[in-house]
Amino acid sequence: MAKLTKKRKEAQAKIDANQAYSLKDASALVKEITNVNFDASIDLAVRLGVDPRKANQMVRGVVTLPHGTGKDVKVLALVTPDKEDEAKEAGADYVGLDEYLQKIKDGWTDVDVIITMPSVMGKLGPLGRVLGPRGLMPNPKTGTVTMDVAKAVAEVKAGKIDFKVEKSGIVHAGIAKASFDADKIAENASELINTLIKLKPTASKGIYIKSIYLSSTMSPGLNIDIKSV
Structure with missing residues (x-):
């Protein structure tokens, strides 16, 4: 003991x-x-x-x-180019799409929350084995799959x-x-x-x-x- x-x-x-x-x-x-x-x-x-x-x-x-x-939550916004500016303005730490999908495939998961759009979820499917066990897979039920990316980012940053x-x-x-x-x-x-x-x-x-x-x-x-x- x-x-x-x-x-x-x-x-x-x-x-x-x-x-x-x-x-x-x-x-x-x-x-x-x-x-x-x-x-x-x-x-x-x-x-x-x-x-x-x-x-x-x-x-x-x-x-x-x-x-x-009280924690500085690191947020990755996986969004299309037309949503990048609003994600950045809302406080997302990382913003982009294909380059970050590749980084995740290569083993990078140094974030706390991933927020994305419905149209992007198809690309995230193959990464479920990496993101799922780490609790990082976006989910509509938790508000992390949404068209209102700015609101989702701001809420996560606020607690x-x-x-x-x-x-x-x-x-x-x-x-x-x-x-x-x-x-x-x-x-x-x-x-x-x-x-x-x-x-x-x-x-x-x-x-x-x-x-x-x-x-x-x-x-x-x-x-x-x-x-x-």
Whole structure:
């Protein structure tokens, strides 16, 4: 069994493992127990009472966090020449088409989000084996396949994230940075949780939100009292 580091022990000492914290208190405490020498990511893990293997219980969607993620999201806009200027003006980091398709074929995937147009999706199909496992394949359901490229780029840059329940029934998402005020962490977390609640599948029976944990990079997880959300 791995030995706890001194910082990990200090963090554990500040936590009551048997307590369910309010979202407000947990958002303040997660900052206290973050002991890394960089601006750690704040992550939310929500365990849902669904069976993702069944199509009618799949939960996926998008949410625009009110305070952004704190992360500089690198966006590639795969667009036709007539859309290049609006993609650049909206803040896309990389803009083009055939040259970037070739780069991806050659193994380049140094981006966080790819936004494209319906007419380009045919060219992206053969790249599914590269983009799919990395979560980079554009999808109309998440707003990354659209004719309004400028709007899509601007939303992603402003803090729009997409999420999908994993096979284990858990939704993981990075929702903030440790440098955020506790109130902003709580508001971002609340936005994602409430979005998940709205997406409850009708086929899901019994308890839908089973547990919620808030943590930062390398910190212990804080159990959130669901009633406080």
